[in-house]
Amino acid sequence: MTLVLAARAGKITPEMEWVASRENVDVTVIQKGLAEGTIVIPRNILRKDFNYTGIGQGLRIKVNALIGTSSDRIDWEMEERKLANVEEVGCDALMDLSTGGDIDGMRRLILSKANIAVGSVPVYQAAVEAIESRGSIVDMTADDMFASIEKHAADGVDFMAIHTALNFDVIKRLQTSGRVTDVVSRGGAFLTGWMLHNELENPLYEQFDRLLEILKKYDVTLSMGDAIRPGSTADSLDGAQLEGLIVAGELVARAQEAGIQVMVEGPGHVPMNHIEATMLLQKRVCHGAPYFILGNLATDVAPGYDHITAAIGGALAGATGADFLCYVTPAEHLGLPTEQDVRDGAIAAQIAAHVADLAKGNKQAWERDLQMARARVALDTDRQIELSIDPEKSRAAFSQKGAGGHCAACGEECASDVAAKYFGIG
Template sequence: MNYTTQMDAAKKGIFTKQMEEVVKNEAISKEKLIQKIAEGKIVIPANKNHKNLIGIGVGEGLKTKVNVNIGVSEDEYSEIKELKKVEKALEYKADAIMDLSIFGDTKKFRKKLIETSPIMIGTVPMYDAVAKYGKNIKDMTVDDLFEVVEEHCQDGVDFITVHAGFNRISAERLDNNKRLTHVVSRGGSILYQWMKLNNKENPFYEYYDRLLEICKKYDVTLSLGDGLRPGSIKDSTDPSQIQELLFLGELTKRAWEENVQVMIEGPGHIPLHEIVTNMQIEKKLCHGAPFYVLGPVVTDIAPGYDHITAAIGGAIAASNGADFLCYVTPAEHLRLPDIDDMKEGLIATRIAAHAADIAKGIKGAKDWDNAMSKARGELNWAKMFDLAIDKEKAIEYRKSSMPENDEVCTMCGDMCPIKRIKEVE
């Protein structure tokens, strides 16, 4: 039986190769997975042209997934450095990589990335449209934008971020409700500028059916972008953010009618006490579609430490319904992350995701923790290192300060409670 997309297959009861790979790595049955994909509550981003892809599911009842951003810029142009980040992202078990390149031969780099990566790849075609055509924003045509979308999909990108809900009504809501940080989304700011300069509707909203046809053709998951995400905790959960979310909910249903898989992108900067509310609003307004959040960052005062502010928010968000966390690095708001920043951000976000999976009751999530606790209780250092989320760092810390008795550590030394209890036993 033929199918166009993973959602189409699920609705027809077809169990695809990618679904089989998800079932192998998740505590979910074949029947339940098919049901939730058909309902839109789980997506498997899997472009037909991404030949070495291993299927990864995102959504309700699955482990929380983590995305890493990479990409070359004009001021920091090095494809070699970015490909090394890809190697590190794979080594440290990212679930997805987004290529946000805005300079150079972006197509060549994107194709190399897709050939290299067995995990899902995402892009923001709007960025590439600016880089590719080199036109003033005002002069970009509707065809320019859609040609870049199709090129990314044809190249094998598994999900694309498109800010289709940031339309003229959303822009008017923004103009009438002044913000501290206005628009902080790159894609959102480009579309805002285009709409204002041309006095026209957002092409991705006006010609949404054209976008869906492209996504359906290649089985690309549509990640509906949050062009009006708050860039400061003062701007969180404001009329502009909610207005856009209302449109994203409507666009989600239209995509499902065409069997196009959808994720919803979310905030942003959100104070701790508003995170649960934001998760509930998204799930309600967007009909249970998977939620992909940036952070959220819970305070604005910590440049250099935003991997921590985001991990705090990410753990709370994911334990209350978010399905996919975009990592934030210590370099956020400051510069393009280097490979060390990338590692710090990825590990912090993976910790947040795992902590959330324990809270959500994901089957088997605690097994890793229990194994580590058992190794600690036995003072089995080799096993502890093998189980550590960052084995290199754990070994480095241990070696930097060794006790006389190598059974213990220099924190407690001979007063180690575990050692003393073992002696009694």
């Protein structure tokens, strides 16, 4: 029985209790959200006792990280260190996007080591294997795609990005939309090329019930991939994006009816004046399903700093409806991320999520900020380090300034000390 069907049957599961405890809410809030489709808890039935996380309405905004091998870099030890890094800085989930080397072995290693939800994109592996066995992605078959999905599910993957909301109507709209960047989603590009070459409908759309059967068997959360997402601010909210969103909404309703956990992936490049409208449209069209976004990147002109542009957009997106932020690293648009890039991207996304939680009035977020303010007034450096999003960096900074407990800006003439001395504050 899936978590959705359990919730609808009035059952309280250990996963619901775990999430309710972390969120400091009554477990019936989680049960109701699962039953209605406004909350998901990515958890494959084959994986037990990891740090479950709830994503969706009324919960703290969560952060996802990306790791994995490629044909240009196959270093399992590095990917293990990246995994340790993203868990250390508090990411709630990660996705294995491996496309090089022993893809199965890398995924299974991550699943064995991770203490957080693990996602994947099965069509990546199906495409790579089609190249290896038949010489081309367009020679991939529908059975190849579904076999890859089944294999990932059987290995224990908790959520999968699957590009179901792509059909010929969406492609036709794309061809007439005047888009600048066409298709920037890797999975979307694979499928678009396959469809146009073979003159066949997307199997992941056409055989959606077949997909739901696999997901239901393992209670894998469907993360509906945004195959047609805009890859530049110029393309935000164009006809192709909106057409894809309408298709996604129709499929969300079918998945929810079947008792499948489902969230919807959203765009990366969105100018700030489009962000709120994008969030409202998704929630309206997709029946309140949790929204999983890449960024949002609020500008296209900051290569090397896209973790910052994504944090700016992500904070506003989270405050206006997004539930799950996929981090963006400084290496976005430039190359493969290093371990430091991964850490920087994860921390930037954590900051964005916390800022958005504050804007939404989340009690846990406000309490953390309040405790930090009090620790600063008390010159309690240990408590400030403990409360900071990046304790390692805070600890290093405090150790460099020497003894005395004063900040570099004020020195011994600390504003808090002066106020306490002359005005009786403290």
